[in-house]
Amino acid sequence: MNALLKFITCGSVDDGKSTLIGHMLYDAKLLFADQERALELDSKVGSRGGAIDYSLLLDGLMAEREQGITIDVAYRYFTTERRSFIVADTPGHEEYTRNMAVGASFADLAVILVDASQGVLTQTRRHTRICSLMGIKHFVFAINKMDLIDYQQDKFKKIQKDIKVLLAEFDYSTAQMIPVSATEGDNITKWSNHMPWYKGKTLLDYLETIDVKENPTETGFTMPVQRVCRPDHTFRGFQGQIESGSVSVGDTIQVLPSGETASVKLIYEGDKEVQTSSVGHAVTIQLDTEIDISRGCVLVENTTLNVNSMFSATLLWMDDTKLVEGKNFLLKLGTQSVPATIMNIRYKIDVNSGEEVYADAIYKNEIARCEISTASKLVFDKFEKNNALGSLILIDRVSHMTSACGVVEQTLNREHQLTWHNMDITRDFREKQLGQSAKTIWFTGLSGSGKSTLANELEKRLVAMGKHTMLLDGDNVRMGLNKNLGFREADRIENIRRIAEVSKLMNDAGLIVLTSFISPFAQDRQNAREIIGDAFMEVYVSTPIEECERRDIKGLYQMARKGELDYFTGVTSPYEAPEHPDAVIDTSQHSVEECVDLILQQLQDKL
Incomplete structure (x- = not known):
């Protein structure tokens, strides 16, 4: 018996993936009697006028049966006389590309269905590209619904030619094209009488005999x-x-x-x-x-792996929110988990043409080449050389959802040109010299909430107490250090990153740093906390938006509500309130002096 074959079925919506596998199991007598009887009964109220609906064997969710589409990945295990199989029947709808990618990650071979009446579609190209990205080297293109085009050989040859053009840009080992009819059973388990011009193997025969063993490129x-x-x-x-x-x-x-x-x-x-x-x-x-x-x-x-904190990777973006430069994630590679940042989006890959296209943001189901930096050194290799140490996922630090999957392309050796120098005068020495513990007090809240006023008054109070401080105000910093940054999401992320790095340097100098920034996104504040470390203290100025708008002498809220101001927090851009701040203060309920007293009370054990 040949070795176990793990394969995936994929393609565009309604190409007949579930029907194909269901018909294969039915014809090959691989169902129990009760399964066969249940299929026949379920089909009586199905969408085929009482005829057997083979897709019901795999589409088990109620929503799948109602809509006639596959939503979740359905795994089936079966054995013939010549081979054992595990098949992942995956969804074709673009909305569920994430699920399809999960199925592709385990497979040795991909069966990609093409509707003979429609030819190669965008989703066909996307799924082929994702399969190749996941390291699949063996492809079977099942040209389905041949019965709808009267089993015409000319139309099959036209689709066959289009597929060969598509495959030209991929590195693959084998590619077979088989004309089939999933509903009628042509060329699935037995040769079709309707297509005498086809002399190749049936789909099941091909799957039973193909050798998918690859010579390992990594021998160590x-x-x-x-x-x-x-x-x-x-x-x-x-x-x-x-x-x-x-x-x-x-x-x-x-x-x-x-x-x-x-x-x-x-x-x-x-x-x-x-x-x-x-x-x-x-x-x-x-x-x-x-x-x-x-x-x-x-x-x-007896092998050489990369030990580095920077590399480039090809990513399939699966999150509903867009990917921009500067975003931070938890990266999992092998058994390693480290914080990671998208340093640069080099380009995205056009699904149809394979061309490299400029992009400053990546949206759901798009594929892009990015440069990634990790918080600590990572052990990795090129995916083509070592799959386990060359494949990765990115996890959102706030929602804990998987945002992307990808493969390592190459290491970036920039850090080898740099050397960290340890200085004799340390942070501990400076703190003892100044007689204080260095901290960063990070004020966050809506525009007009009173952050700058409170930070200014708190600094005066700390100085009066003999403390050494530095105040970084949002507007002031944007007029100097960050004057080249706008207010798009990527710019805001970079704005906060730079401030966090400056605050850390000032903490190293032994100073107590006060910052006043809207910093609306929880992920950005988490990034700042990780950069600054234990010295980070978050103060949430929770003044209601109605009071903030009433105080707005610049009229920014009014302009934003008229659509004259983009990316304005609280109106045209969201504000994500802190869940566990070190201190919370509402300036609409207290005077400035009372607010500072309350802040000091909440932070007294940490200052």
Whole structure:
């Protein structure tokens, strides 16, 4: 029997993906009697006038059956005499491209359906591109609904030519085109009498016999550490799955990113001790030397991986909100999880032509090449060389939703030109010299809420207490350091990043920094907190928008409501209130002096 084949079905909406797989299972006698009976009964109230609706075998959600479309990924496991299969039937609607990408991430082969009456569509091109992005090298194009075009060979050849043009820009190993009818069963499990001109294999026969084994490009040993096993004080093992190569007892391995080396003392597969283990096996490895190893480290031998904090990647953007430069995420690669920032959007890729197109923002279901910087060094490789250490996802730090998936293209060696210099005069020394603890008091709130007034009054109070301070006001900074920035989302993100970096430098000088910025987005304030560290203290000026608008002597709110001012927080752009600020104050309820007293009361344990 041939090895297990994991494949995905994809294509445009209503191309017949679920019907194709359902008909294959039905004709191949791969259903239990009760499943077959349930299908026949369900079909009586279906959309085919009582004829068997094979898509019902896979479309199990009520919404799927009502609309006649696939929404979620449906996995099916089946075995024929010649092979075992796992198929992921994925949705074709553009809205559910995220689900399709999830299915593609596990597959060795893609069955892409093309409606013979419509030809190659935009979604067909998008799904082909995503499959290639996910590392799929084997393609089957099932030209479906041949019955609707009277099984004409000329139309099949025209679509076949269009597919060859599409595939020309991708790196693939095999590509087969098969004319089928999912509803009538032509060329699915048996040859069609309607298409004597087709001499190739049926779809099932092709899937049963194709060899999808690839010669690994990575031959050295790599194992990302998933867990440290410490059942008692006598044993400390490192658990994970071997992603490439093999390892044996006595081998000298290197631990990345630290670069330390040790010899393999013991190897366990489950509870069984072995002398050697290879790719695909989950193992526990004990070393002969105590080394600081934790989840995210990578054990390697006879291979070279990148240890860097900057690289370029191709991303499939899956979030409803757009991607702009400067956005911060949690990046997961292998077993590593680190904060990461999109430094630069190089270009997006046109789905139809494959051309590189300039873009300052990326929207849902678009594919783009970006430059990424991580908060700490990451162990990675090019995706084409090592899939496990070259594939990644980006997770929104606020909603915890997966925003993007992608693959590493190349490392960026800019940081090798730089060296961090440790100074003899440290922050601790300056704090002791000034007799204070350096902090950043970050005022956030709507325009007109009273941030600048409070920050100014608080600074005077702190100076009177003998403290050394510096006040950074939003308008003042934008007239100097950040005068080149506008008010688009990317500019606002960069504005806050720069202020956070300046505040950190001033904290290193031992100063108490007060900042007054609207900083409307929770993610941006979280980024600032991570840059500044434990010195960050957030003060939310919660003055109601009605009071802010009443105080607005510049008339900005009125201009924004008339549509004369774009990106104005509270009117044409949202404000995300802090969930857990260090202090909260409403300036409409108290005088300035009372507000400062209240702020000092709330922060007294931290100043």
